Amino acid sequence: MSTALRPARLRPTDLARIGTSGLRARPARAILAALGIAIGIATMVTVVGISASSQERLLRQLDELGTNLLRVSPGDSLFGDQVKLPENAAAMVKRIDGVTSSSQTAETGTTVRRNDLIPEGISLGITVQATSLDLLSTLDGRVRQGTWLNAATERQPVVVLGAVAAERLGMTGADAQVYIGDRWFTVIGVLDRMPLAEEIERSALVGFPAAKEYLDHDGHPTTVYERSADEAVESVRTMLARTVSPESPNEAKVSRPSDALKAKAAAAGAFTGLMLGLGAVALFVGGVGVANTMVVAVLERRREIGLRRSFGATRAQVRNQFLVEALLLSAFGGGAGVLLGALATFVYAQLNALPAVVPLWAVGGGLGATIVIGALAGIYPALRAARVPPTVALTQ
Amino acid sequence: MNVLEIRGVSKTYGRVHALRNVDLTIRKGEMVSIVGPSGSGKSTLLQIAGTLDRPTSGTVRVAGHDVSALSDSQLSALRARYIGFVFQQFHLSPALSALDNVADGLLYTGLSRRQRRERAEAALQLVGLSHRLGHRPNQLSGGQMQRVAVARAVAGRPPLLLADEPTGNLDSEAGAEVLSLFRTLNARGITIAIITHDTEVAMACPRRIRVRDGLVRSEVS
Numbered sequence: 001m002s003t004a005l006r007p008a009r010l011r012p013t014d015l016a017r018i019g020t021s022g023l024r025a026r027p028a029r030a031i032l033a034a035l036g037i038a039i040g041i042a043t044m045v046t047v048v049g050i051s052a053s054s055q056e057r058l059l060r061q062l063d064e065l066g067t068n069l070l071r072v073s074p075g076d077s078l079f080g081d082q083v084k085l086p087e088n089a090a091a092m093v094k095r096i097d098g099v100t101s102s103s104q105t106a107e108t109g110t111t112v113r114r115n116d117l118i119p120e121g122i123s124l125g126i127t128v129q130a131t132s133l134d135l136l137s138t139l140d141g142r143v144r145q146g147t148w149l150n151a152a153t154e155r156q157p158v159v160v161l162g163a164v165a166a167e168r169l170g171m172t173g174a175d176a177q178v179y180i181g182d183r184w185f186t187v188i189g190v191l192d193r194m195p196l197a198e199e200i201e202r203s204a205l206v207g208f209p210a211a212k213e214y215l216d217h218d219g220h221p222t223t224v225y226e227r228s229a230d231e232a233v234e235s236v237r238t239m240l241a242r243t244v245s246p247e248s249p250n251e252a253k254v255s256r257p258s259d260a261l262k263a264k265a266a267a268a269g270a271f272t273g274l275m276l277g278l279g280a281v282a283l284f285v286g287g288v289g290v291a292n293t294m295v296v297a298v299l300e301r302r303r304e305i306g307l308r309r310s311f312g313a314t315r316a317q318v319r320n321q322f323l324v325e326a327l328l329l330s331a332f333g334g335g336a337g338v339l340l341g342a343l344a345t346f347v348y349a350q351l352n353a354l355p356a357v358v359p360l361w362a363v364g365g366g367l368g369a370t371i372v373i374g375a376l377a378g379i380y381p382a383l384r385a386a387r388v389p390p391t392v393a394l395t396q
Numbered sequence: 397m398n399v400l401e402i403r404g405v406s407k408t409y410g411r412v413h414a415l416r417n418v419d420l421t422i423r424k425g426e427m428v429s430i431v432g433p434s435g436s437g438k439s440t441l442l443q444i445a446g447t448l449d450r451p452t453s454g455t456v457r458v459a460g461h462d463v464s465a466l467s468d469s470q471l472s473a474l475r476a477r478y479i480g481f482v483f484q485q486f487h488l489s490p491a492l493s494a495l496d497n498v499a500d501g502l503l504y505t506g507l508s509r510r511q512r513r514e515r516a517e518a519a520l521q522l523v524g525l526s527h528r529l530g531h532r533p534n535q536l537s538g539g540q541m542q543r544v545a546v547a548r549a550v551a552g553r554p555p556l557l558l559a560d561e562p563t564g565n566l567d568s569e570a571g572a573e574v575l576s577l578f579r580t581l582n583a584r585g586i587t588i589a590i591i592t593h594d595t596e597v598a599m600a601c602p603r604r605i606r607v608r609d610g611l612v613r614s615e616v617s
Binding site (some may be wrong): 303315 | 439442443446448449461466468469470471472473474475476477479481483487489491500501502503504505506508509560
């Protein structure tokens with residue numbers, strides 16, 4: 001009879017063009033409809049971005065500080081009393097293969113106070129410790145103000161304060177006096193922050209000879225710090241306990257301070273579920289907004305649909321047109337949301353001196369989510385559009 | 397060859413009989429007017445002739461294709477290839493230029509955008525609007541808008557042009573302008589069926605069909 005009738009395929013570029021025609025006709029409505037999605041995606045990207053930025057800072061710090069620092073302290077013996085480390089523990093450790101530096105500190109059991117009127121029991125959480133002179137180089141620490149101990153001052157009643165200790169004592173500068181044990185000590189220096197040895201931040205440090213002389217200390221260290229080449233860390237680790245406590249090696253505790261920082265970084269990277277949940281709710285509400293807008297659009301554009309059907313559009317082509325419109329609408333919202341979220345992360349990072357990081361997977365995930373939402377929100381209106389009878393083109 | 401062949405067609409909406417056992421054949425090259433009061437069933441007849449709707453009973457053939465044997469998407473393809481529509485309200489998109497309005501009528505024909513625009517330009521030339529390609533509908537007069545709509549209907553070179561009250565929204569001068577356009581197109585071989593109230597339009601058609609109460613009452617040839 002005649003050639004078979006087969007509807008022509010709508011080219012993808014044409015589909016995209018007619019998919020945007022409705023949005024272009026009512027831009028204000030399109031923006032409002034996309035706003036919900038934008039807020040949802042922005043929230044999620046910001047939450048992920050801020051936690052990734054915090055994590056990045058800790059990881060960078062870790063990189064800078066290194067992971068080759070080990071710490072040994074005496075554990076409790078089988079009978080519950082404190083095991084003592086030998087007086088020359090640091091020197092013994094230095095002889096282990098691969099160790100580049102080692103130092104020791106000892107808790108003196110006394111407290112540091114602003115003046116002699118404060119009872120001795122008030123410690124403010126500050127430990128008074130004796131220290132070997134090379135502690136600062138082993139820990140890679142820096143003096144913020146004043147000076148560090150030297151061979152002369154380690155015999156004098158002088159003290160160097162950790163950053164936190166100085167803050168708690170209200171010591172803003174060197175050359176002040178503090179009361180330790182039963183006499184005045186002169187503050188000759190304040191240390192910088194020391195993220196790998198927070199216990200030093202909270203310490204008042206005196207020399208070993210001074211501790212013996214003025215604080216009645218026996219000279220046995222309570223902590224040995226050691227740095228080695230990166231590749232030697234594991235082998236040194238196995239040797240440490242045996243070296244400092246040959247009779248009872250399992251009574252010495254060896255730890256790696258950078259592990260705590262690593263755990264902190266991992267915790268910072270785990271963003272809060274609550275905020276993410278809020279973002280998800282906003283996203284859901286945004287999806288409902290898109291669906292609603294599309295349903296209204298279908299009702300308003302019945303005439304246009306009928307006209308397109310009279311041009312020869314199939315039901316599937318009408319359906320796809322509205323599906324594409326919903327997808328573009330939410331993708332538009334999603335794109336704006338990603339930009340907003342990245343901007344918010346950047347601003348937050350600037351204000352908090354963090355490196356701004358927006359993970360690529362968060363951007364991809366955000367855009368992927370909007371595609372899914374757009375499709376879900378568009379299905380019902382698109383099916384309704386496809387059911388509009390072609391005869392509406394002719395009815396007035 | 398018969399462009400349109402309607403045999404024993406009835407259409408009922410619930411208990412309303414819009415068409416009762418109608419026979420109508422339109423041959424290639426004819427220009428036919430379909431007249432009748434509102435509610436007579438002439439709009440239903442146009443919907444069925446244009447394959448926008450299917451009859452309750454009877455057969456409709458467009459360019460030889462039996463409509464009842466076609467699926468909805470095949471019917472869409474048939475409309476894209478064989479039928480052009482002109483509406484009383486023009487149905488032009490206010491956001492698009494005359495050229496794009498005409499080109500969009502060819503969206504579902506499988507032509508590329510460039511081809512569509514070329515044909516649209518040719519069609520606008522045919523209706524005497526080659527100087528108005530870039531104008532938006534609100535920059536055109538009523539008669540010009542309807543001529544754009546006619547250009548859109550004929551741009552795909554369909555064998556059958558169906559017009560629903562094409563002069564209903566126009567003053568007499570613009571109406572005459574559109575009517576003379578139809579005659580020109582008919583002279584070029586396009587088969588035209590016009591639903592109209594306008595006696596002037598009806599009288600201008602060589603063949604007139606009167607519809608009343610769902611029946612085809614009289615034919616004057």
